[in-house]
Amino acid sequence: MLKNLLRLTLPTLLVMFVILELIFTSIIPATQLPYYYYDPDYRILRYSTTEQREGIYTIGLLAQQRAKWSINNEGWNSAVDFETSKHRPRIAIIGDSYVEAFQVNVGHSFAGQLRKLASPHFDVYDFGISGAPLSQYLQMTRYVRDRLDPDIIVINVVHNDFADSLCSVRRKAGMLCLEVAGQDIREAPISAYKPDSVYRLARHSSVIRYLVVNMQLKTRLKRLIASEQNNAKYNANIDVDKAKSLKNSIQNSTDYILRTIMRENGGKPVVFLMDAPRKDIYNGTMSESNVRWMNELLKEKTTQYEFPFIDLSDEFKRLFEAEKVHFESEYDFHWNEKGHQVAAHALYRKLRTLQWVTEPTTK
Numbered sequence: 001m002l003k004n005l006l007r008l009t010l011p012t013l014l015v016m017f018v019i020l021e022l023i024f025t026s027i028i029p030a031t032q033l034p035y036y037y038y039d040p041d042y043r044i045l046r047y048s049t050t051e052q053r054e055g056i057y058t059i060g061l062l063a064q065q066r067a068k069w070s071i072n073n074e075g076w077n078s079a080v081d082f083e084t085s086k087h088r089p090r091i092a093i094i095g096d097s098y099v100e101a102f103q104v105n106v107g108h109s110f111a112g113q114l115r116k117l118a119s120p121h122f123d124v125y126d127f128g129i130s131g132a133p134l135s136q137y138l139q140m141t142r143y144v145r146d147r148l149d150p151d152i153i154v155i156n157v158v159h160n161d162f163a164d165s166l167c168s169v170r171r172k173a174g175m176l177c178l179e180v181a182g183q184d185i186r187e188a189p190i191s192a193y194k195p196d197s198v199y200r201l202a203r204h205s206s207v208i209r210y211l212v213v214n215m216q217l218k219t220r221l222k223r224l225i226a227s228e229q230n231n232a233k234y235n236a237n238i239d240v241d242k243a244k245s246l247k248n249s250i251q252n253s254t255d256y257i258l259r260t261i262m263r264e265n266g267g268k269p270v271v272f273l274m275d276a277p278r279k280d281i282y283n284g285t286m287s288e289s290n291v292r293w294m295n296e297l298l299k300e301k302t303t304q305y306e307f308p309f310i311d312l313s314d315e316f317k318r319l320f321e322a323e324k325v326h327f328e329s330e331y332d333f334h335w336n337e338k339g340h341q342v343a344a345h346a347l348y349r350k351l352r353t354l355q356w357v358t359e360p361t362t363k
Contacts, residue, residue, distance in 0.1 A: 020207045028063045030210035032056055033203070034071050038174045038193035042143040045129060045174030045193055046075035057102035058214060060331040070106045074147075078126050079107030080115070082148055091124045091351075092144045094137050095156035098275070099128025103334045110156075110335070113344035118357055125150065131172055135165035138257050139176040139190070141265065152356055153268060154347060157298060158275045159236035159291050162250045163243050165257070178256065180249045185256040236277050236291045237333055243291070250294075254301050262305045269356055272302050273347055275335075276313035278327055281320050286313065310350050315342055 024030040032055030037048040049071060059065040073081040077100050093099055093111045101109030111126035118124055125148060127140055137155050144150060164170045167177040167188050174193035179186045202208045211217055233240045243250070261270060280289040295311050302309035316327055319342065327339030335343065351357040 017207065021205065024206035024210045028210070029056060029058055029066070030063070030206040031058045031213040032209070033213070034069070034077070035200070036174070036193055036195070037075055039075075039143075040192065042147065043174075043176075043190045043192075044139060044143045045132075046127075047071045047077070047129070049073060049075050059103065059329070061214065063214065065103070065329050065331050067103055067105045067108075069102050076100075076125075076127055076129075077102065077106060079112055080123075080125075082125050083123075084148065086149065087123075088120070089122050089151040090148065091118065091122050091152045091154060091357075092148065092150035093124065093126045093128070093154045093156065094140045094144060095128045096132040096136075096158065096161065097128065097130040097334060098158055099126050099156050100130055101126075101128065101334075101340065102130075103329070103332055104337050104340060108337055108340065110340040110343035110347065113341055114347055117344060117348045118351075122151075122357060128156075131164075132161075132175060133164035133170070133177070134161040134254065134257055135178050135187075136175045137161075138260055141261055141270075145265070145268070151269070152351070153265070153270045154273060155270065156273045156275075156343075159243075159277070159294050160238045162254060162294055162297075163238065163246050165253050166246065166249055168249075169246070178253045180253055183252060185252060233290075235279055235289075236275070238291065240290045243294075247293075251297060254297060255304075258301045258305045258307065262307070269308075269354075271308045271310065271347070271350060271354075272298060273310045273343065274298055274312060276311070276316040278316060281313070281317045282326065286317060308350060308354060310346055312343060312346060315346050 032052070034053065034055065035048040035051045036045060038045055053071040055069055057067050057069055069077045070079065072078040076082075091114065093114070099109065099111060101111070106112070109126065111124055111128075115124035127144060132140070134157060141153060141155075144153065165178055167179045171177055171188070171191075173191045176190050177188050179188050274295055277286060277289040277291050277295070280286045280292070286292065292313075295313060299309050299311060319325060325338055327335055327342065329336045348357070
């Protein structure tokens with residue numbers, strides 16, 4: 001009887017799997033992703049330039065939001081290739097998934113929009129990779145300076161960048177984290193990223209990509225467990241109470257990162273740009289925000305080390321109150337094109353105010 005059941009069940013499951021593969025390939029396309037590559041020379045994680053370099057990133061259970069991505073010659077999602085020979089001044093934008101910007105079409109990110117604003121007088125190069133924390137931005141500045149010698153560095157910061165810089169919170173292969181013991185801070189050795197053969201095989205399946213990425217099963221499960229165990233409250237994509245409990249370590253590690261960037265950068269201009277507590281803006285509770293202290297912390301440290309700082313909170317708040325517009329889609333917390341546009345124009349205005357970028361002259 002068992003054999004007969006298997007004879008009926010296995011073919012049925014196989015047919016269902018094939019049908020689902022067709023659905024999540026053509027009708028509701030599952031997210032496609034590039035492949036990671038660990039650069040041993042710079043100890044940096046970027047994307048492979050020898051494997052899939054173009055694809056579509058979809059969001060939502062019905063793939064309602066879709067965006068094209070393209071990996072350039074240096075291994076970053078960008079509308080332009082990066083030239084090692086220098087023809088004009090360069091602006092390098094460093095960050096995580098907000099700079100990587102798979103959620104909008106390649107070239108429509110705030111780096112891409114700044115490229116249009118600053119053209120033809122500046123080249124704008126974007127270096128973004130998902131999951132990078134503030135500590136990794138320190139490592140990325142080292143890579144960017146040595147590899148492409150930018151004239152201005154812009155570092156985009158979001159709220160989960162702070163706690164994730166601590167090795168005690170998160171260690172990720174190919175990325176730098178900090179070990180903190182009181183005032184003593186040490187850069188932990190970066191472990192090389194090694195591709196997982198099982199994962200690489202599994203990602204060929206549209207069904208698996210749909211379950212893991214589009215349905216975000218891993219993230220949903222992680223939050224469910226955290227909520228049940230700790231009654232965790234989330235805001236700006238972070239566990240609020242956990243971040244607050246790490247406040248001293250976050251303050252000390254942030255100080256170390258900015259102090260090290262200042263020391264290593266040789267006076268090269270660096271600008272910090274930070275996201276707003278958008279949920280609090282929409283709720284009209286920004287003054288009582290439980291994550292706003294991170295914006296204040298970065299403002300304090302950038303002032304201390306004389307880095308220009310752009311806090312997008314006031315700009316997002318002003319536009320929301322005037323236009324009732326949201327800066328992310330209903331399917332994803334990352335910036336939508338409007339959010340990227342606001343960030344690009346705020347950055348461009350700051351660079352012009354600093355006279356690091358001048359208004360193009362017309363003839």
